[in-house]
Amino acid sequence: MQRTFLMVKPDGVKRGLIGEIMKRFEQKGFTLLNAELMTVDRAKAENHYFEHQDKPFFGELVNFITSGPVFAMVWEGENIIEVSRTMIGKTSPLEALPGTIRGDFACTKEENVIHGSDSLLSAEREIANFFDLLSIRSRDEDYPYDER
Numbered sequence: 001m002q003r004t005f006l007m008v009k010p011d012g013v014k015r016g017l018i019g020e021i022m023k024r025f026e027q028k029g030f031t032l033l034n035a036e037l038m039t040v041d042r043a044k045a046e047n048h049y050f051e052h053q054d055k056p057f058f059g060e061l062v063n064f065i066t067s068g069p070v071f072a073m074v075w076e077g078e079n080i081i082e083v084s085r086t087m088i089g090k091t092s093p094l095e096a097l098p099g100t101i102r103g104d105f106a107c108t109k110e111e112n113v114i115h116g117s118d119s120l121l122s123a124e125r126e127i128a129n130f131f132d133l134l135s136i137r138s139r140d141e142d143y144p145y146d147e148r
């Protein structure tokens, strides 16, 4: 069982895609552990994308992520990191296949609707950057999702 950090980016929130995106992960059978609509300050955005700090697009990327509310989520499921990345699709709209979230909804590689952690280590770091770890429910608790 793995946990991952998924985030509907400001373009996805503006375009009203939160419900559609959550539906896909729910229908896949993954468990939602926490979610919050929030604005991201520059420090949090720079921390989230620190791996890209030397890339030419870093400044624009931080501007974009802080430009409006995002919908940050923690999900749990078997192999969720790899499976959610497949469901999200490739970064480039030229490569994102139909049926994936980006393939169906994104037209540019900059504003591409959704972020998903790419490794266990990133997931742990990204969840801690966005959520108070104590606020994340555990499946061991009396949690309605477990009754499906």
Ligand code: UDP
Binding pocket: 057, 061, 090, 091, 109, 110, 111, 112, 114, 115, 116, 118
């Ligand atoms: N990005 C960008 N320009 C680029 C490549 C990436 O603005 O040329 C942005 C885009 O929003 C992407 C994010 O930076 O989702 C992180 O890039 P990464 O290569 O990690 O892609 P991802 O893991 O999101 O597919």
